[in-house]
Amino acid sequence: MPAAIEIEGLDKSFTLHLRGGAELKVLADLSLAVERGECLALQGASGTGKSTVLRCIYGNYRPDRGQLRVRRGDVTIDVHAAAPREILALRRSTLGYVSQFLRVVPRVPAIDLVMERALEGGAEAGVARARAAAILERLRIPRQLWSLPPATFSGGEQQRINVARGLVAEQPILLLDEPTASLDSDNRAAVVDLVREAKARGATVVGVFHDREVRDAVADRVLVLDRAVAA
Amino acid sequence: MTEPLLRVRGLDKSFGRVAACRGVSLDLWPGEVLGIVGESGSGKTTLLRCLAGELDPTEGTVEFRAAEAPFEDVYRMGEARRRFLMRTQWGIVHQNPRDGLRLRVSAGGNVGERLMAAGERHYGRIRAEAVAWLDRVELDPARIDELPALFSGGMQQRLQIARILVSRPRVVYLDEPTGGLDVSIQARLLDLLRRLVRDLALAVVIVTHDLGVARLLTDRLMVMRRGEVVEEGLTDQVLDDPHHAYSQLLVSSVIGA
Numbered sequence: 001m002p003a004a005i006e007i008e009g010l011d012k013s014f015t016l017h018l019r020g021g022a023e024l025k026v027l028a029d030l031s032l033a034v035e036r037g038e039c040l041a042l043q044g045a046s047g048t049g050k051s052t053v054l055r056c057i058y059g060n061y062r063p064d065r066g067q068l069r070v071r072r073g074d075v076t077i078d079v080h081a082a083a084p085r086e087i088l089a090l091r092r093s094t095l096g097y098v099s100q101f102l103r104v105v106p107r108v109p110a111i112d113l114v115m116e117r118a119l120e121g122g123a124e125a126g127v128a129r130a131r132a133a134a135i136l137e138r139l140r141i142p143r144q145l146w147s148l149p150p151a152t153f154s155g156g157e158q159q160r161i162n163v164a165r166g167l168v169a170e171q172p173i174l175l176l177d178e179p180t181a182s183l184d185s186d187n188r189a190a191v192v193d194l195v196r197e198a199k200a201r202g203a204t205v206v207g208v209f210h211d212r213e214v215r216d217a218v219a220d221r222v223l224v225l226d227r228a229v230a231a
Numbered sequence: 232m233t234e235p236l237l238r239v240r241g242l243d244k245s246f247g248r249v250a251a252c253r254g255v256s257l258d259l260w261p262g263e264v265l266g267i268v269g270e271s272g273s274g275k276t277t278l279l280r281c282l283a284g285e286l287d288p289t290e291g292t293v294e295f296r297a298a299e300a301p302f303e304d305v306y307r308m309g310e311a312r313r314r315f316l317m318r319t320q321w322g323i324v325h326q327n328p329r330d331g332l333r334l335r336v337s338a339g340g341n342v343g344e345r346l347m348a349a350g351e352r353h354y355g356r357i358r359a360e361a362v363a364w365l366d367r368v369e370l371d372p373a374r375i376d377e378l379p380a381l382f383s384g385g386m387q388q389r390l391q392i393a394r395i396l397v398s399r400p401r402v403v404y405l406d407e408p409t410g411g412l413d414v415s416i417q418a419r420l421l422d423l424l425r426r427l428v429r430d431l432a433l434a435v436v437i438v439t440h441d442l443g444v445a446r447l448l449t450d451r452l453m454v455m456r457r458g459e460v461v462e463e464g465l466t467d468q469v470l471d472d473p474h475h476a477y478s479q480l481l482v483s484s485v486i487g488a
Contacts, residue, residue: 017476
């Protein structure tokens, strides 16, 4: 059975035109494979490209070279070669992503923001709302906050809304960028439980976990990234 | 859903010796929201008006596909056909509501106009539809007989949207829909637009200079500079990993987009 994610010969650099065309080489010839149901933790010093790997898989960063094969059922899609519409469809059906920042339309209540992701994943309105409520409950977001827009929430609450949005659609591949940053230990444990349950239902996870306890609790394997050699 | 509904190839538009758009090509798919960003004078609005049947391109083609119909060249079909499609299949929300509304006709009359153009003659049904659409864009149906001149800027924008959506178009073109509105009103309009796009499976082309609006509303972005498309891609690709020097300048100039 082919891997859920296969990266081959991935190069990613940034050309900073506003800095006289300086080139920042972040990933050089990176290859990796993640099996279905496996959790791979990316580790390495700041600036070694951990988040960049996640963003390349999600189709957010455009690599210079290489293949990014993501498997969905019997279909394999190379994210690097895919058209924007295909990437959007792949995100809805397959790729859950928890970023480090919550970026949402102002004025929209927290529960609607979470529910929206379940709707995009194909759930019906009633099911989507029930799932959103369930995951907010699991992440210990007080009920009186559900109907409020998260703009005024604390950092930890906003981060948990972000986690809820990334996990609610129960996609088969989860990309987690520091999902427990700025969370206290009880809330960290809640996130760990959710990730473990996702794995138990067969989800593949690639994550950056700064917190060692969290990493030990969810990761099957650790990949250490080194700083790419400057071109 | 396997074919685009709008196909543009090699579009140029010049005014005298000034080239406003050069070599623009694009496909728009059902349910897709495409953003066009760039600074003032980059040709965004000209391009939008060419797509919407309002400005005949100097070169190139704009082809539209009505439901269960083949592609038709918007500028080579007859005038009557084009006017019919413009009233039923798509609509443009102008930056200045005065260009998109009849200010001497009641709010209800504005919404009913496109229905009448499409052949509806029954007064009761037209009024009922107008009430329903005013409500849908969060305008108080009790104000149906008022003139739009009495509405605030945000209300006039929403009235323009209702006026177009009543005919169940496949494409809506929006020219700086949040420009000139208070921030709180902008947020409300953004939320409304997002819900309408999702619920009605509309295709939308939105011209904006506000990258924050583009991030929250669009799937795909085209960056224009001096009439040319310098970069395009998924919205978050263009905003988070801009490749062209001009896109990098745009993104880096924004406060917290």
